[in-house]
Amino acid sequence: MTRDAHHPVVTRTTRRVTTGCLLLLTLPAALLAYFWYSAWHSGQVNKKRERDAVAQVVQQAHDDADRTGKSLNGRHADETEAVDVIWQVTRAPVIQHGLSATQFTTYITRTTTYNELGVLPAGGPVEVSRCFALTYRHTPSGWTPEDRIVDKALCEPAKRIADAVSGIRISLEGAVGGGLTNQEMQRAFDSRVWHVRHDLRATHEDAGTTAITVNLTAEDTNSGRGTTQQCYRFDVPTPHDSTRPPEEHVTARPVPELQCAQAEPPRT
Incomplete structure (x- = not known):
């Protein structure tokens, strides 16, 4: 029996079984580590892409407000012309003003998309939208634009x-x-x-x-x-x-x- 235990064939078989067991034990751990790292990496990438997308829509709204302010000042628009100028630039469906008509406010939605990175072949395009309040104040020195993110309900x-x-x-x-x-x-x-x-x-x-x-x-x-x-x-x-x-x-x-x-x- 002792000689059989040291027989070359038995030894090789034992080694193969041992190696197979080790593979069976380490493979799940390796896969778990891979999926954990992939999920972490995808999360970091997607957070950055979402931040970049939000920054993009913020820039869009800022550009709209800036272009509108320049158009209002370039045309020396009065209160009556202001609504038409604001609409031509922003295509805002609602343009509100107070009793004095020296301040106009409109609420617009700006949207963009980014490609979400998935752990598996999942993922795909994700839409990012923000609601903005664009305000234009008429002062003795001209029109001053302002833009800010507000609640989407507005x-x-x-x-x-x-x-x-x-x-x-x-x-x-x-x-x-x-x-x-x-x-x-x-x-x-x-x-x-x-x-x-x-x-x-x-x-x-x-x-x-x-x-x-x-x-x-x-x-x-x-x-x-x-x-x-x-x-x-x-x-x-x-x-x-x-x-x-x-x-x-x-x-x-x-x-x-x-x-x-x-x-x-x-x-x-």
Whole structure:
């Protein structure tokens, strides 16, 4: 028996079994260490990518505020022109101002994406969004812009108004420009406004275009600020107007609240 234990074949077999056992014991530990390091490394990479993405949207908002301030000062814009200038640069759906109209504030969402690194083939694009308050103050020395990150709930009413404006434009595209009746316009507004109240203020003909002035109001259900209101002007050109491409047949833009306040509602 002792001689068999030292037999070369038995010795080799014992060594192989021992080596196999060691491999079976060390392999799970190696895999665990690999996955732990991969998860740690992915987490560090993703944190940096998220920070870079946030910095990117912050820079976008800062650039918007800076460009708008330069445009306001370059045009020496008064309070009436300010709404149009701010909208042209930022495309903000809501532009609010106080009684003196020397300070304008708008809430906009800026978004970007980054590729998340996964431990396994998982991962993929991740969206990063932030809500910003852009403020423009009119002082004797000119317009001063300011931008800051705020709670995302402050952007929700503006988003609902933007969605409503898009839906209204789609409805008006299917209507007959230049010959719209008040009932047809009312149906166009009623058919597409979700979670937004509207108050049709005035219509008039302007160089073959039907101009519609309307007050849009969204409830601030999340921020607790009551309601958000914006006066809008929709321009519906006459049918077969060859001077505009099809995608611009109906235009919409925010206008100063005074245009809605002074307008007489159309007769139904």
